[in-house]
Amino acid sequence: MAKASAAVILAGLAVAVAACGNAPTTSGPAASSSASSASTGGGGKTLEGVKLEVAAKWTGDEQKNFEQVLKAFTEKTGAKVTYASTGEDTGAYLGPRIQGGSPPDVAILPQPGLVQQYAKQGALKPLTDAVTKEIDTNYTPYWKDLGSADGKVYGVLIKAAHKSLVWYRTQAFQDAGVQEPATWDDLMKAAQTIADSGTAPFSLCGASAWTLTDLFENIYLSTAGPEKYDQLSKHEIPWTDPSVATALEKIAQIAGKQEFMVDGTSGTMQTDFPTCANKVFANKKSAMVIEADFVATSVAQAKGKVGEDAKAIPFPKAGDTAPVVLGGDVAVAMKDSPGAMALLEFLASKEGGEIWAKLPGYLSPNKNVSPDNYPDALTKQLGQTIVSAGDAVRYDMSDLAPSAFGGTDGKGEWKILQDFLRKPTDVKGAQAALEAEAKKAWK
Amino acid sequence: MTERLDGPAPAVPREEETSRGGASGPADTPSTKLRLGPSPAVAIAFLLPAALLLGVWVVYPIVYSLFRSLFDASGSGFVGLGNYATIFTDGSMLTTIRNNLIWVVVAPIVVTTLGLIFAVLTERIRWATAFKLIVFMPMAVSLMAAGVIFRLVYDEAPDRGVANAILTTVHDTFSSSQGYPEARPREGAQSAVAAQDGGVVTKQPAQAGQPVLIPIVGVKPATMPGNARPAKAVTGGGGLAGTVWFDFTPGGGGAPNQVDSGEKGLPGMTVEAVKDGKVAGTATTAEDGSFRFEGLPAGSYVVRLPQDNFKAAYNGLTWLGPTLITPAIIGAFVWVWAGFAMVLIAAGLAAIPRDALEAARIDGATEWQVFRRITIPLLSPVLLVVFVTMIINTLKVFDLVFIIAPSSVQPQANVVALEMWRVAFGGGNNQGLGSALAIFLLILVLPFMIMNIRRFRRENA
Numbered sequence: 001m002a003k004a005s006a007a008v009i010l011a012g013l014a015v016a017v018a019a020c021g022n023a024p025t026t027s028g029p030a031a032s033s034s035a036s037s038a039s040t041g042g043g044g045k046t047l048e049g050v051k052l053e054v055a056a057k058w059t060g061d062e063q064k065n066f067e068q069v070l071k072a073f074t075e076k077t078g079a080k081v082t083y084a085s086t087g088e089d090t091g092a093y094l095g096p097r098i099q100g101g102s103p104p105d106v107a108i109l110p111q112p113g114l115v116q117q118y119a120k121q122g123a124l125k126p127l128t129d130a131v132t133k134e135i136d137t138n139y140t141p142y143w144k145d146l147g148s149a150d151g152k153v154y155g156v157l158i159k160a161a162h163k164s165l166v167w168y169r170t171q172a173f174q175d176a177g178v179q180e181p182a183t184w185d186d187l188m189k190a191a192q193t194i195a196d197s198g199t200a201p202f203s204l205c206g207a208s209a210w211t212l213t214d215l216f217e218n219i220y221l222s223t224a225g226p227e228k229y230d231q232l233s234k235h236e237i238p239w240t241d242p243s244v245a246t247a248l249e250k251i252a253q254i255a256g257k258q259e260f261m262v263d264g265t266s267g268t269m270q271t272d273f274p275t276c277a278n279k280v281f282a283n284k285k286s287a288m289v290i291e292a293d294f295v296a297t298s299v300a301q302a303k304g305k306v307g308e309d310a311k312a313i314p315f316p317k318a319g320d321t322a323p324v325v326l327g328g329d330v331a332v333a334m335k336d337s338p339g340a341m342a343l344l345e346f347l348a349s350k351e352g353g354e355i356w357a358k359l360p361g362y363l364s365p366n367k368n369v370s371p372d373n374y375p376d377a378l379t380k381q382l383g384q385t386i387v388s389a390g391d392a393v394r395y396d397m398s399d400l401a402p403s404a405f406g407g408t409d410g411k412g413e414w415k416i417l418q419d420f421l422r423k424p425t426d427v428k429g430a431q432a433a434l435e436a437e438a439k440k441a442w443k
Numbered sequence: 444m445t446e447r448l449d450g451p452a453p454a455v456p457r458e459e460e461t462s463r464g465g466a467s468g469p470a471d472t473p474s475t476k477l478r479l480g481p482s483p484a485v486a487i488a489f490l491l492p493a494a495l496l497l498g499v500w501v502v503y504p505i506v507y508s509l510f511r512s513l514f515d516a517s518g519s520g521f522v523g524l525g526n527y528a529t530i531f532t533d534g535s536m537l538t539t540i541r542n543n544l545i546w547v548v549v550a551p552i553v554v555t556t557l558g559l560i561f562a563v564l565t566e567r568i569r570w571a572t573a574f575k576l577i578v579f580m581p582m583a584v585s586l587m588a589a590g591v592i593f594r595l596v597y598d599e600a601p602d603r604g605v606a607n608a609i610l611t612t613v614h615d616t617f618s619s620s621q622g623y624p625e626a627r628p629r630e631g632a633q634s635a636v637a638a639q640d641g642g643v644v645t646k647q648p649a650q651a652g653q654p655v656l657i658p659i660v661g662v663k664p665a666t667m668p669g670n671a672r673p674a675k676a677v678t679g680g681g682g683l684a685g686t687v688w689f690d691f692t693p694g695g696g697g698a699p700n701q702v703d704s705g706e707k708g709l710p711g712m713t714v715e716a717v718k719d720g721k722v723a724g725t726a727t728t729a730e731d732g733s734f735r736f737e738g739l740p741a742g743s744y745v746v747r748l749p750q751d752n753f754k755a756a757y758n759g760l761t762w763l764g765p766t767l768i769t770p771a772i773i774g775a776f777v778w779v780w781a782g783f784a785m786v787l788i789a790a791g792l793a794a795i796p797r798d799a800l801e802a803a804r805i806d807g808a809t810e811w812q813v814f815r816r817i818t819i820p821l822l823s824p825v826l827l828v829v830f831v832t833m834i835i836n837t838l839k840v841f842d843l844v845f846i847i848a849p850s851s852v853q854p855q856a857n858v859v860a861l862e863m864w865r866v867a868f869g870g871g872n873n874q875g876l877g878s879a880l881a882i883f884l885l886i887l888v889l890p891f892m893i894m895n896i897r898r899f900r901r902e903n904a
Contacts, residue, residue, distance in 0.1 A: 092868040099874070117872065121517065177695010196629070196660035197691050198667075207849040259625065259661055263599075266761050269851040270599055404871050410853035411535070411871070418851045 045078030050339040055084040055093065056108035056329065065359040072355050073346050079339045090114070091403060094334075098123045103334035106343055111399035111407060112146045112155065112330050119149035125333040126152040128341045134348040138366045146395055147330055155330035156348040159356075160365040162382045163214045163292040163325040163396060164315035167299075169280050170308065172199050172287035180311075184219070184318035188253055191260055194287045200262035202254055203286035205276035206269040206421050209414030212251075213398035213406065214325065215290055216417060220247040223319030226392050233400045235442045239434035245427050250318055252424035262286035265422060274298055281310055290315070292327065293363060293382055306378050314385065324389040327396040328365060357383075405441035412437045505885065512878035526879035536880075539857040542769055543887075546840060546858065550773050551833035555826060557777060558784025562792050563814070565785070575789065579782035586779060590846025593775035597762035597847065607759025614757045623666050623709065624755035629658035629690050633700050641750035644717075648743035654678065655685025655746045658700050659709060662689045667707070674708035674732045683744060684735040687712045687728050708732020712752050716744040763848065765855040772847050772856060776840065784829045791825030792818070827898070834891050838884065859884050 058066055063085065070081045086093035090110050097103050103123060109115060118124050127135075132153050135144050139157070147155030166187070173180075173190075176197040181187040191201035205211040221229045224243040231237045232244070258264045262285050263271070271279065273291070277298035280286045289295060299310040306312070315323050331347055333340040346352045353366040357373035363382055367390075371383035386393060398406030398413055405412035413434060420430040481489070515522050530536050561578055565571040581589060598604030601611040628636040628643045636643050636657050649655045654677045667689070674688030688708045690699060697703035708731040716724040716736050723744060726734040736744075762771045795818065803813045819826075841860040848856035857865075859880060867877025 089869060091872060095868050095872060095874075175693055177692070193695065197693075198626075198660075198662045198664055198689075207851045209850060259627065266764060267599060270761075270763050270849045272849065404873070408865065408869065408871055409850040410857060410865070414850075415854050 045076075047077040047079035047339050047342060050077075050079040050337070052079055052081045052106065052337075052339045052343060053084055053104040054081055054106045054108065054343070055086050055090075055104040057086045057088060057090050057110055058108075059085055062361060065356070065362060068359060069347070069352060069356045073343055073352070076346070077339075077342055079342065081343065091407075094118075098334070105333065105335045105337055105340040106331055107334050108158070108329045108331050109155065110329055111403065112157075112395060113400050113403055113406065115147055115155045115330055115332060116149045117402065118332070118334075119152070119154050123334060124149075124154045125336045125340070126154060127156070127333065127344060131156065131341055131345045131348060134345050138348060138350060138353070138368045140367065140391055140393075142391060142393070142395075143365060146400075147332075155332040156344055157328050157365045157395075158331045158347045158353075159329045160363045160386065161292045161294060161327040162363055162386070163327050164218050164323045164385075165292060165295070165312045165382075166288055166290050166315055167277070167280065167295045167310060167312050168288045169284065169286075170311055171284070172280075175199065176287070180313050181316050184222070184250060184316050187316045191254070191288075195257070195259045200259065200286045201288055202260055203262045203271070203276040203279040203289045204254070204268045204421070205271050205273045205289075205291070206265075206418060207271055208273035208276075209409070209418050210398065210407075211273060211276070211291055212417040212421065213413055214292070214327075214396065215251060216247055217325050217394075217397045218290075218315045218323045219250045219318045220244070220397070221323040221325055221394055222315070222317055222321050223247055223250070225319070225321050226394055229394050229397065233394075233397045235401075235438050239438055240431045244431055244434070247318075248420065248427045248430055251420070252427065255421045255424035269418065269422065278302065293378070294361070296378065297361075306376070312378060321392065322389075324385055324393045325396055326365060326386065326393055327399060401438075402441040405437055412441060508878040508881050508885075512875060512882050514875045516873040516875055518874065522875065526876045527883070529876060530879060530883060535854055535857065536862065538854065539859050539862045542857060543838065543859050545769055546773065546776075546837040547834055549770075550776055550837045550840075551830050553773070553777050554780045554784050554833045555788075555830050557781045558788045558829060559822075559826065561781065561785040562788040563818070565789065566792055575782075575785060578785055581779045582782050584779070586842040587846060589775055589779050590843045593771075593778070593843075594763075594847050596775075597771050599758065599761055599763065601759055604759070604762070606762055610759040611757055614759075622711070622752045622754055623659070623662055624753060626659050626662045626666075626709075626753055629660050629699055631699070634658060635700065639747075641753060643748040643753075645746045648745050649683060649685070650743045651681065651683045651739070651741055655683070656700065656702065657685060657687045657714075657746070657748065658690030659687060660690055662691075662709065668710055670730050671707040671710055672731045673704065674702050674706050676702045677733050677735070682736050683716055683724075683739055683746070684733065685714075685746065686732045687714065687734065687748065688732040712748055715747045715749055717747050718742065718744050763852060765852050768848050768852050768856040772843050775843050775847060776837070779843075780833060780836065784833070787829050788822065788825055791822050795821045824898070824902070828895075831891050831895050835888055835895075838888050838891075859887075 054070065056063075056066065063083065067083055070083065073079065074081055084104060086107075090107070091114060094103065094107055098118070098121065109118075115124070132144075135147075135153065135156055143157050144153060147153055147157060168180075172194060176190075176194040176199065178190040178193050181190045194201040204215075217229075220232070220243070223246050224232070228237065228241075228243055232239070232241070237243075254260050255265070261268045262279050268276075274297075277289045277291065277295050278301070280289045281299050281304050282302035293312070295310075295312070296306050299306050302309075304310050315325075317323075331344055333344060348366070350366065350368045353364045353369035354373050356362050357364050357369050358375060360375050360379075363374075363379060363386070365386065367387055369383075371380045371387065374380045374383055400406070401413065406414070408414060416430055416433045416437065419433070420426070423429075480486070511518070512526055513521060513523060515525075530540075561575075565574050568574065584592070595603065596605045597607075599607060601607040628634065628638050630637075635647065635655075636645050643657060643659070645655060645657070656676070671689075674686055677684045677686055686702060686708065688702055688706055690701075690706060691697065692703050692705050697706060708728065710728055710730045710732065712728040712732075712734070714726045714728060714734045714736075715722045716726075716739055724736040724739045726736050728734045760767060762768075799817055799821065800813055803817050808816070839860050840858055841864065844853075844856050844858050844861050853861075863877050863880035863884065865871055866880060867874045871877070
């Protein structure tokens, strides 16, 4: 009996030792392979045998398209790249992996705010000179700053979303006899006429608060101009600034009228993003939805045609600036491997961008990627606005903020804008609440 | 077990014996001869894997969370009890605590009561097994899936959400809505009419001989009656007359406040002529929107379209709005767990000695008295098990809230477990505060855990 028990203990210990022993042995080959590739560097398939892991939030078609770009990278360099989907919440996926010490080689972050945050945690590796050079040739300085923290460049914006669009159902405009508005006041006039015709002009997505931040940012960039936009992005001016009140009052022009919003305030607050676009194009209950280029997906789902049944117009000027607000994904390196840097260099290059641009659903912030590469007319038009707007283009402000302020359900700016939509008369209260939350987030 | 019965002290509770054998074995050398259990070394060998796993998976995480909760977001700055102070001062955290309180008070009582009712009622029916199976079925569904189901159940649109479909059906059986919901008078200085108390009135009193024009806009295509004909401005004729019409030319181009060709009348509107606050006459609009007050004494009247014309159809409740969200989610929770409670309680019920019930009945007790005085006391251990299990379940509720509440009402529906995840990983990225919340939750659950364990011991004794 005693002998048997001793044997059991020994066996258990042996298993434990084997389990512990595993960790160092597996990391061995990885380290040696990266070392060997570093020594061979330059010319041909330099990264043969190197394995990389890329994590991004894309699924479905977006993932397939990205994998095609990765395939092109593999063909060029020989490095084997595996794709890992982070799900909707990139932070929730990466957080534990960083804590656990096994992050992916390259991560595609949906917000530059995360770049600052992870850089502060020391989870990111600064880009090598080769990558930085690629950024300098292909991007305006604004984008380089965006991917930087404390003077070091960490990230490169590889995919953009055009957020300064108003989508409308052509039939609704025809029924009401209104033209495409070019200014905010025209938009309000058109909205009134559409409301009179018996169709709700706007379909707001109150349950998806990021759409509300997009609306605010477009109005703010237009009324306050790019300089103030940058200051507010960095919380250098307080949210109690009069310029914020101006923008909020413009939102209140929509939210203050029940007949302007499909299903009224209560219905709006329960409508999440694709649903609000469906209310316009599939259910035909409303006329306009103010959101980014990806609304085209909802149009396609409703068997509509972009350019015929549905059209997109640039966000009307509410002030002096014609706003171009971009969202987008920033690629960063989380491991200091030459493979990771080579992939970032490839993604930042004209070559990588043009491979991607030929696939649907992609918009490049790269100024050297010619709009002619895009497969459809709308993307071409959007690409041109980005190229022509040049230095005045701004990144989505809420995504630049710490995520507790600008990127969490039920917190910070997201919650306050939702509260404001419920009670659009209280501009002062909303500003005070925004400032209080911002102070907490930026401390 | 049989060996134990032969032992020196059969009455001694088992746990005492094992504890003596495990912890203080070597000290009691005289009794080792008598003990028929394994030697300490073997006991340790058998305990070791479990102890190791428990240590790695339970003890270490708890200790590390406790440690981590004393540091800030980055994990390097020591903040002492600062994170715990935040929990009790931050407004949104207090809401989550308040919500958890509502959950703990309401959900276990409702689940246990419903389970008891189901169990008692099904005890006597013939198809009890089938009924129990159906009530138990939601247990087979994951809470996540239950959340998705109830998100749909509570959908505000009656054509999608079952809850509102039932409410509107019941409501419409008693009163039906008709007319032009959401339509409104043409606004502006040029308009001759204005909105008042949900209805429409003329700004100036009207007299016979002058046609009254009441322009209405915002009529939904769906509510436009099929028999509506092009509107006509009333001319001539005796008495007070006018037109109620949809002042909008399809495709645009019409002049506001004027009856243009292509604009349709609004039939079926009730029109009132009001003098000194009293209704002097009523008329109904014809298919072309015209109306005429017959037999009205001469004079000037305010013409009014009462509110009834514009009453919106009853659309049920806003289940997923800020006020009803927590009760709505508790409803989903009850749906999932009532079956579990019923099955446990039914098992307890079956174990109650029949003779006690029969003795009470023979002594002349009514069924209610039997239930109150005999069944419930005998069932109380089982009821307590169900109740405490439910308390623990409600304290850690997460998925239902996460799925059912639309993000615009998540702050109002939030509970501690969800807040913990949100703060630590779901955007907040403050694992210090998240750990503090986790420890807070642990402290809340602990008393009930201890209670459960104590009771198990007592029962096994």
